[in-house]
Amino acid sequence: MTVTLFVEIVGWLGASLVLGAYLLVTTGRLSGGSALFQWMNALGATFFVLNTWWHGAIPSMVLNIVWGAIGFTALWRIWRRRTVKG
Template identity: 40%
Template sequence: MTPVSVLVNLLGWAGAAAMLYGYAMVSASRMAGDGMTYQAINLVGAAALMVNTAYHAAWPSAVLNVVWGAVGLASVTRLLSARLGEKGARIP
């Protein structure tokens, strides 16, 4: 196994662990499903799995993770915009 292959596999496992952690926390009502923490975990996990599945030419999974990442990116962007809007509204 090459060093790149090992790194890509570790990245894939870390992405899977991140997404499972987020799902478990939301399912246990320990994290809000519409909160920044969950969305960031999903975005990072999807990106890691996207790299792993593309490297291994698992195209259905790679496409799924591209879409999952796009949803996560849109959610994070929306949450950041809302936060910045709130802060801007408080400035006199």
């Protein structure tokens, strides 16, 4: 597999994760505060970072860095709440 093909696959996987998360929240199948929703967004954004960097789309890359940081921060908060309640 070439690097270019790998980057494209990662990009499409990222798009699928973010779109899927949005669809699941919009249809009420997931809560915006759920760990699954946050994982889908954080990983999708991370995959987008690689793809957008490769293509030189710096504004999109920065957006996805922030998007991923929000998702990973939410996951950290979810983990802390569960640990404290433990």
